[in-house]
Amino acid sequence: MYSGRVIGMAQRWLTGDQQRIWRNYLALNGRLQAEMNRQLQARCGLSLADYEVLVTLSEQGPARVLELAEALGWEQSRLSHHLGRMRAKGLVERHDTEQDRRGATVEITAAGTDALRAAAPDHVALVRWVLFDGMTPTQLRAFDAVITTALDRLDSA
Template identity: 60%
Template sequence: MYSMWLSAEEQRVWRGYLAMVAELQGAMNRQLQRDCGLSLADYDVLVALSERGEQRMFELGEALSWEQSRLSHQLRRMRDRGLVTRHGATDDRRGATVALTDSGRAALRTAAPGHAALVRGVLFDRMPPERLEALSEVIDTVRERLRNSPV
């Protein structure tokens, strides 16, 4: 019979995964703050806009998997610092578009090398190719299951 609780091994792996994600996000946030005064959330928005160009707010929220209120607050803070612009209807988030400013592009160019070095150093360096492939397969499987899940 299926148990509603995780097995001891599943619990160990799950808790380890959660701890790793929290520690990695904390390290990335500290590195970005220290090196260029950006938060990890700032960086995520800058990367999404640099990869996809100007976007409607709802598209950016979907790309980041963020709720509308989080995105609105984040974009307001970034607008206040001159990193992004917002155009369009102020009362219709679907009609508003967001774009990088020149300052936003410059901030991303400054931040990216240190961020990439941190990620490479803690995740990819000395990772055997077969483990990297296994990790990639796990990530792809979980993401596919989430896309097909009703939640």
């Protein structure tokens, strides 16, 4: 488990290759998110955050706000503010939960479903073109292994 502590005075820096790969990863992540957001805004009027919420709700069905925040990896306050904006656009509905007054359930509306259906084909095409179309099957398996290993390590932290 990662403790975040530096033992003694010696710090272990990234090697040159690790630094280059890390910087490339950061550039890819930032540029891809910016391009996905730009594409969604231009073609469908959705933000990338809107799209993420709609995808999660379409896959999981109605969800409590806390469960949705966990599924997205967002802070609950960020999600609450974002849901307010999405409700104003008619993309989601929020319902108080009768069993638990502290909780609320969020579900996608017909307008949200329509927006997601309109956005998904171009979004998928972009992701496929940037990430997957240029990979060999061996590269794809290696990419999957790297991502899975990193996510597993974060889950165990």
